[in-house]
Amino acid sequence: MSAAIASAVALALSYAGMAGLSLAMDRHHEQLTGQGEVPPARRRALRAAGSVLLVLALLACTRAWGATVGFTAWWGFLTAGGVLVAWLMAYRPRQSVASAGAALALGLFGGLALAMAG
Known part of the structure; x- marks a missing residue:
């Protein structure tokens, strides 16, 4: 796995995951939707999606550099x-x-392309 591609994938997934987690918060959700509170089902979905994306970023890093450096x-x-x-x-x-x-x-x-190539 190319370290440059793995870096781009990990950064993209980390950014998307952090954005998902931030949108699960009432303050940021209100900024974008005008609704004062995140509906519970949407909050759970955003938290789950954000967490999965962060784990996928971890997998990209550990696959490219091994466990110690990847972490x-x-x-x-x-x-x-x-x-x-x-x-x-x-x-x-x-x-x-x-x-x-x-x-x-x-x-x-990018993650799918890396998985198919490796």
Whole structure:
């Protein structure tokens, strides 16, 4: 697995996962929808999807670099994804959702391509 491709996949999945987790919070959900509270079913779905995406990012990292280095790299990608989400939610909340969708597609497509190649 190419380290550069694995990095792009891990960053994209981390960003999309962090965006999903942030949208499960009332404050950020209200920013985008105007609804004061996240419906319970949507909250569970967003949390589950965000968590699965973060685990997929971990798998991409450990597959590319092994367990020790991959886990450390994953923490770095989690941090980068979280910072990107925090910045975009503060300044461009609507664009953060659109870019999270694009990152999700890129991450899943790239991850699938890596899985088929390896």
